[in-house]
Amino acid sequence: xxxxxxxxxxxLFVIIAGISFPIVENPAHWYQxxxxxxxxxxxxxxxxxxxxxxxxxxxxxxxxxxxxxxLKNKDLDDDxxxxxxxxxGIMFCILATVTGSIWAKFNWGxxxxxxxxxxxxxxxxLIYGAFFxxxxxxxxEEKRAALSxxxxxxxxxxxxxxxxxxxxxxxxxxxxxxNDTNAGPVVNFKMNGNMMLVFxxxxxxxxxxFFWMWTLNYKSIIYKDKLTKNxx
Amino acid sequence: xxSFALFKKDLHSELRTRYAxxxxxxxxxxxxxxxxxxxxxxxxxxTLTGGLFWVVIFFSAMSGLxxxxxxxxxxxxxxxxxxxxxxxxxxxGKLLFNLILVFAMNIVIAVxxxxxxxxxxxxxxxxxxxxxVLGNIGIAAASTIxxxxxxxTGSKGxxxxxxxxxxxxxxxxxxxxxxxxxxxxxxxxxxxxxxxVLVCYNVVILTASYLLFDFIWKD
Numbered sequence: 303x304x305x306x307x308x309x310x311x312x313x314l315f316v317i318i319a320g321i322s323f324p325i326v327e328n329p330a331h332w333y334q335x336x337x338x339x340x341x342x343x344x345x346x347x348x349x350x351x352x353x354x355x356x357x358x359x360x361x362x363x364x365x366x367x368x369x370x371x372x373l374k375n376k377d378l379d380d381d382x383x384x385x386x387x388x389x390x391g392i393m394f395c396i397l398a399t400v401t402g403s404i405w406a407k408f409n410w411g412x413x414x415x416x417x418x419x420x421x422x423x424x425x426x427x428l429i430y431g432a433f434f435x436x437x438x439x440x441x442x443e444e445k446r447a448a449l450s451x452x453x454x455x456x457x458x459x460x461x462x463x464x465x466x467x468x469x470x471x472x473x474x475x476x477x478x479x480x481n482d483t484n485a486g487p488v489v490n491f492k493m494n495g496n497m498m499l500v501f502x503x504x505x506x507x508x509x510x511x512f513f514w515m516w517t518l519n520y521k522s523i524i525y526k527d528k529l530t531k532n533x534x
Numbered sequence: 535x536x537s538f539a540l541f542k543k544d545l546h547s548e549l550r551t552r553y554a555x556x557x558x559x560x561x562x563x564x565x566x567x568x569x570x571x572x573x574x575x576x577x578x579x580x581t582l583t584g585g586l587f588w589v590v591i592f593f594s595a596m597s598g599l600x601x602x603x604x605x606x607x608x609x610x611x612x613x614x615x616x617x618x619x620x621x622x623x624x625x626x627g628k629l630l631f632n633l634i635l636v637f638a639m640n641i642v643i644a645v646x647x648x649x650x651x652x653x654x655x656x657x658x659x660x661x662x663x664x665x666x667v668l669g670n671i672g673i674a675a676a677s678t679i680x681x682x683x684x685x686x687t688g689s690k691g692x693x694x695x696x697x698x699x700x701x702x703x704x705x706x707x708x709x710x711x712x713x714x715x716x717x718x719x720x721x722x723x724x725x726x727x728x729x730x731v732l733v734c735y736n737v738v739i740l741t742a743s744y745l746l747f748d749f750i751w752k753d
Contacts, residue, residue, distance in 0.1 A: 373749050421707070428700040435696050439687040449683055452746045453697065456679060459742045460701055460735070 305510060312507035319500045320349035335497045347405045349500055353508035354398040358426055359461075360512060361391025366458040369451035381447035382527070384454070385437070386520040390512060392430040399423050429457045536619055540627025544602070545634075553605075558598040558639050565590045566646060583654040584713040587647055588706055591640055591673070599635065599677040600694040602628045603685035621751040622744060629678045629743075636674040640666065657719030664722070665712035668732045672705045672739060679743040682750045701739075708732050 325335045325343055338345045368384035371377070402423065403413045414420060436453055440446035548554055569586055606612050615624055644666070648654050656662045680698045687693055708731050715725045722729070 373746075425700055425703055428703075432697050432700055435693060436683070436687065439693055441688065445686060448749050449686055452749050453683055455746060456739070456742050457700060459738050460704055 305514065309507060309510045309514065312503055312510070316349060316500060316504040316507055319496075320346060320504065323496070323500070332496060344405060344409050347401065349504045351398060351401045351405065352501070353504050354394045354401065355423065356505060357394040357508055357512050358391055358398055358423070360509065361387045361394060361516075362426070362429075362454075362458060362461065364516065365391060366454050369454045372447055372451045373455075376444070378443065378447060379524075381451070382523045383516075383520050384451065386523055387516055388430060388433060388454070390515050390519055392427070392434070394512075395423065395427050395430055399427060426461070429461070433457070537623045537626035537630065540615075540619065540624065541630040541634075544627065544631040547605075548631075554598045554601045554635060558594055558635075559642075561594050561597045562590065562639070562643055562646065565593055566643075566650060570650060578653060580653050580655065580717045581714055583647075583651050584717050585710055586651075587643070587654065587713065588709055590643055590647065592702065592706060594639055594643065595636065595673055595677055596695045596698060598639065599632055599674075600681045600684060600691070602632055602678060603681045607685045616751075621748045624751065625678070625682075625744065625747045628682075629675065632678045632681075633671065633674040636670045636677075640670055654717075656716050658716045658721065661720065661722050661725060662713065662716035664729065665709055665716065665732065668729070668736060669705065669709045669712075672732065672736045673702065675736060675739045675743060676701050676705070679739070679747065679750075682747060686750065705732070705735055708735070 319333075323333050323335055325337055325345065327337055329336050335345070365384045365387040368380045368387065372380040372384060402420065406415060406417075406420070407413050410417075433450060433454055437446055437450050440449060569590070606615065619627075648656075677698060680694065680701060684693050684697060708728050712725060712728050712732070715728070
């Protein structure tokens, strides 16, 4: 209960501050954000888009951790936790792709440019898709759990190439690319204090939201499983 | 040593049936001729030929490399392999076979490709061969472990490209970049970052494969 209250307050703050606080040339008051050249008003997407992308990776991490646990203990509960995290992960992955794509239309002029970061989120989407395709192709529960665990671990060890290495060594349009000059402040955390505060509050709030959704989803998977087994 | 015996067994059975070799040769011919037909008399840029080169390699790999483990499942020889060899030995043998297959296939593709495409001119041959060798090792390693996974599933053929594509994509992207460099004639010293990433990818995928193969192999 206490977590839900905290989450409510944090989210309320992020939504109100993120949407209504103005972006001005020279911030004089505590509630004003500075202008970042090349992004201006569009910089506000950072409060919502970056946390969704962040959750995509967190969900993948959680899913992999429980996959490793499954391979170690062969406990189907761990598999249910891994699949619950992956299901939420693909949802946030789609959200991050769609919000980023709409933003790209207004900032870069087209919905899709194959910028390295767009490539990497697309890859994550493909990995999640392949993961669910693999799961649907296997009938036996234990086998399905073991094989999808192996696949998600293999995918996880190659993911750092898309998310952390490729966008930084390749040139691109996204803030924080190798040749990025004007939008640098976003990545070097040279945002001013209140912008950083809202951004990090948003990250924390979204992370709590993820863990809440994850437990709910895990429980629902367990109940569904029990129901089908009683009927059969 | 046992893994080498396993490799020899695979080679013998492959030479007897020629399933993978026939499929691969035909696939290479078909893909290259489709590209040639679609280009027609058009003059295409050098960067594009470099990209199409890896497209041919990727799809040929998808058509031929999945056989390694599937054939064992289909012939019912998995249990025998369980009895005579440890999982690591089995994996080494299969990896060796796939490596030879990938190298043979890609050398054929490279030769054919440079004969048929006028604008495929490699200016820095050393860089290209380095990327080619490292890339082939990566493709062989990744496709062997994916082949092991899909051999245990219901729909063996269709799932293979779906599962391999996300795993192979970082490799293909780096290889595209390096091929572009080789065509432009960039010196090796300037492409060290990309080469390091390539080596890292190979090390990571090989380590993960050896660690995880146990779990796939023992049901």
